[in-house]
Amino acid sequence: MxxxxxxxxxxxxxxxxxxxxxxxxxxxxxxxxxxxxxxxxxxxxxxxxxxxxxxxxxxxxxxxxxxxxxxxxxxxxxxxxxxxxxxxxxxxxxxxxxxxxxxxxxxxxxxxxxxxxxxxxxxxxxSVLGITGLTAYFGLLDLGQPRPGETVLISGAAGATGSVVGQIAKLKGCRVVGIAGGSEKCAWLQKEAGFDAVIDYKNENVRAQIAHHCPDKWDVFFDNVGGTILEDALEHLNLRSRVVLCGGIAGYNATEPLPGPSNLMKLVTNRSRMEGFIILDYLPRAAEAVKDIMAWVASGELKFxxxxxxxxxxxxxxxxxxxxxxxxxxxxxxxxxxxxx
Amino acid sequence: MxxxxxxxxxxxxxxxxxxxxxxxxxxxxxxxxxxxxxxxxxxxxxxxxxxxxxxxxxxxxxxxxxxxxxxxxxxxxxxxxxxxxxxxxxxxxxxxxxxxxxxxxxxxxxxxxxxxxxxxxxxxxxSVLGITGLTAYFGLLDLGQPRPGETVLISGAAGATGSVVGQIAKLKGCRVVGIAGGSEKCAWLQKEAGFDAVIDYKNENVRAQIAHHCPDKWDVFFDNVGGTILEDALEHLNLRSRVVLCGGIAGYNATEPLPGPSNLMKLVTNRSRMEGFIILDYLPRAAEAVKDIMAWVASGELKFxxxxxxxxxxxxxxxxxxxxxxxxxxxxxxxxxxxxx
Missing domain, CATH: 3.90.180.10 (Medium-chain alcohol dehydrogenases, catalytic domain)
Incomplete structure (x- = not known):
């Protein structure tokens, strides 16, 4: 049996x-x-x-x-x-x-x-057609509302969601900056996924590098990480920018709750928004995403x-x-x- | 001279x-x-x-x-x-x-x-027709978007902005809970301004009292204070709730930046939003607010x-x-x- x-x-x-x-x-x-x-x-x-x-x-x-x-x-x-x-x-x-x-x-x-x-x-x-792909698609497009020419910053950029966010943002005409850990991931993001710039949080000063790679600041921050990376990012937001709160992996395994960003008032002075979402709410609209993503994968525009x-x-x-x-x-x-x- | x-x-x-x-x-x-x-x-x-x-x-x-x-x-x-x-x-x-x-x-x-x-x-x-009144009006109505029957929580509730926020929310059919410091302010809010419930942050456990006075959680939090009060509030937010980030007076005179709320992930699990604004952006629309506020003051519905x-x-x-x-x-x-x- x-x-x-x-x-x-x-x-x-x-x-x-x-x-x-x-x-x-x-x-x-x-x-x-x-x-x-x-x-x-x-x-x-x-x-x-x-x-x-x-x-x-x-x-x-x-x-x-x-x-x-x-x-x-x-x-x-x-x-x-x-x-x-x-x-x-x-x-x-x-x-x-x-x-x-x-x-x-x-x-x-x-x-x-x-x-x-x-x-x-x-x-x-x-992956790309599943929860992580849909998360990238609806989080970026529905909450982030990126416009051509805007800068999109992504934490956890080499992850299953982040890498798709960046590639969709590129397809929408944005400048894309990713934050990931280690040279192998960073190289893939830049060479294969077509990111404009990458920050290696394990080997670089994230706050300084965001300033360097986002000379016009960022308009959308797609955050999978939270913690100090969210605080670093908030130092460089544009007017009327959007933080898409997707996850906070930096804190998931912490024994004590991680302090939040000390600079939330940047959202006030910059008239900006931070919004969370759960992808299960979007499952009734999955077909929209699947249609686009399948086409982008077929044409080679979206790699995973x-x-x-x-x-x-x-x-x-x-x-x-x-x-x-x-x-x-x-x-x-x-x-x-x-x-x- | x-x-x-x-x-x-x-x-x-x-x-x-x-x-x-x-x-x-x-x-x-x-x-x-x-x-x-x-x-x-x-x-x-x-x-x-x-x-x-x-x-x-x-x-x-x-x-x-x-x-x-x-x-x-x-x-x-x-x-x-x-x-x-x-x-x-x-x-x-x-x-x-x-x-x-x-x-x-x-x-x-x-x-x-x-x-x-x-x-x-x-x-x-x-006051009521100036920057603080307009801040209350546009912050609550434009960003908070309160619906009749919803619960609106306000920090700095006895302040020039907070007290007007609460009274407008009442006029819009909401349940209103204010957080203020000291019995004199709290008594005024409840007896004169018509708040449904008041929490005295100087003498009460704010987190426990929010739970007590918001049995259905809150839908809009109008925050003038930040710091631990924002963290306390985030423990009790409803699905699809809105945090109107107006100010963070708790941190304005701090020597070191105050840590932010450790529970921002509540915005994710509750599909909620936090948004900042600057009232100067609304000055071109001031006449809308002034018309309503003058009428409410004249009728005695809005006290200041x-x-x-x-x-x-x-x-x-x-x-x-x-x-x-x-x-x-x-x-x-x-x-x-x-x-x-």
Whole structure:
């Protein structure tokens, strides 16, 4: 009899999340009911926001309970279907969690259940066409509202979201400056992703370099990091600029809350705005983004980078890669290959 | 020969501003040129933002130079006119600065030069119909966008701006909660200004009391204070709420920059916005506000409180009242009475 391997949330993290927060378990493969399908997870998505789901505080999603499989987005394959619209062999996107098998129905869970469009690989579905790609698209265009000729500054620029933000901003006629960690990431951003300038926060003075690379200041700051980088950025904002608050990875694993920027009054003197958003609100509009992004990828105008790990046993350690800056591009882990039906 | 008494900026402040930052001087009364008028200041306006004009840093207005009269809004009387639209005896609003006399022309200086509407007293012109009233009106309505039934939270609620914000919010059908210092101010807000609830930050736990008095959380936070009060407020924001960043008086006289709120990620999880503004941008639309505010004052629906000091020698000490919370309502100082012509 086949088993369902799982990584359960064992202990809520204080400080840096690591393998010690999870516990391996084996359970029977679940059985779908009427209207449900049984999905075998093939690829798991790793996203900075997962750290927020592990703490027992109200958020935009309920916390994962102790003893439950860790919540995660996934692409899998239907292995049993009691729903008319899904067939065995279909590749689907869902919230599969850290386990081999999940029973799910359309509309269930934060991501629901949807078939991959023809020609879209699991890697593409979980990156540039997935949550991180949509986050980049709607965050930049809806909240950032970049106009041609404006300067767009991006923190976490080599991440799955940041790198897409920068390339879309370029396509919209903006000057694009990215902040990333390490020369390899910075080189990729400038040479492959076409950023106009890059700041290596591990080796450069971020505040001084923002001034240097944004001679006309910035109009949009897409912030994935928070902390001192947000404070540095606020020193160089333009009149009527927009801060798109996407994430604050600098603080996710802090033991004590990180102080916020001491210069928020810059928003006043510069008549500027800071706004947060959650991509789940935009899922009903996903088709708009997918259409544009698929065209840009097909034409070679939008490049993306996948950091692919393998092996069920490496799931907990792979999550930590996001918070130590080890991942280069969208962090995925492959559990299994699809099978032909 | 008559002299022009002045208080000049003598030394830029570090920490709390006080009389030691200014120097008394006497100069000849200035002479107006073609198109200019000579105004004798009667009432000076004191505004928290003046502290920002004293430091040598870029802001929304250039810093006051050392040796110049301190910049201040004023109401005065025309004593000599070389401009067709102004006559001797006219009461006018302008940026008169800390001195007896100023030469000015329409369109000059941040406030220009404008005649008081008929029936409007200098005190009213410099409070509810002046910069602080307009700040309340446009900040609340344009940025805060309160809807009937929503909860509006206000810091610095007994101040010249905050008290008007709360009363306009009530007129718009909102539940209004104010944060102010001391029982006298709190009592006035509840009994006279009609606030639904008041939190005395000097004697109560602000974070706990916001939770208590905003059982449905808040939808608009009009912030004049910043610092820990902003952080406390962010713990209780609603989905899609708006922070109107008006000022940050808690930090204006700090020797070291105050840390910002550690919980800015609440803006993300709650899809919320924080936005700053400068009232000078709204002066072209002032008539909209003045029309509404005059009607509300006339009908008794909008009350305002003036803290009137007297005496040229007390000008520097009066500024400090703003930052120590001594002022109760709009801080003004009378230099002279108008004369009949």
């Amino acid at each position: 086949e088993i369902n391997r799982q990584w359960l949330l064992a202990k809520r993290p204080s400080g840096m999340v690591g393998p010690e927060n999870f516990k391996y378990a084996e359970t029977p493969v679940p059985v779908p009911g009427i209207g449900e399908v049984l999905v075998k997870n093939l690829f798991l998505s790793f996203d900075p926001t997962q750290r927020g789901w592990m703490v027992d505080q109200p958020g935009y999603l309920p916390p994962v309970n102790i003893g439950e499989p860790m919540r995660a987005g996934s692409v899998g394959q239907v292995v049993e279907s009691l729903h008319a619209e899904f067939s065995v062999g279909d590749l689907v996107q869902t919230t599969g969690c850290w386990q081999d098998y999940v029973v799910v129905a359309p509309g269930q869970g934060p991501m629901g259940l949807s078939k991959l469009p023809p020609g879209v690989s699991p890697e593409m579905m979980l 980078q996948i950091d692919l790990q393998e092996g069920f046993e490496h799931i907990p350690a792979t999550l930590q890669r996001l918070y130590t800056g080890k991942n280069f591009g969208k962090q995925l882990l492959k559990i299994a290959d699809p099978v032909s039906v | 008559e002299i022009n008494r002045q208080w000049l900026l003598a030394k830029r402040p570090s920490g709390m501003v006080g009389p030691e930052n200014f120097k008394y001087a006497e100069t000849p009364v200035p002479v107006p040129g073609i198109g200019e008028v000579l105004v004798k200041n009667l009432f000076l306006s004191f505004d928290p933002t003046q502290r920002g004009w004293m430091v040598d840093q870029p802001g929304y207005l250039p810093p006051v130079n050392i040796g110049e009269p301190m910049r201040a809004g004023s109401v005065g009387q025309v004593v000599e006119s070389l401009h067709a639209e102004f006559s001797v005896g006219d009461l006018v609003q302008t940026t008169g600065c800390w001195q007896d006399y100023v030469v000015v022309a329409p369109g000059q200086g941040p406030m220009g030069l404008s005649k008081l509407p008929p029936g409007v007293s200098p005190e009213m012109m410099l 409180q003036i803290d009137l000091q007297e005496g040229f020698e007390h000008i520097p000490a009066t500024l400090q009242r703003l930052y120590t919370g001594k002022n109760f309502g709009k801080q003004l100082l009378k230099i002279a009475d108008p004369v009949s012509v």
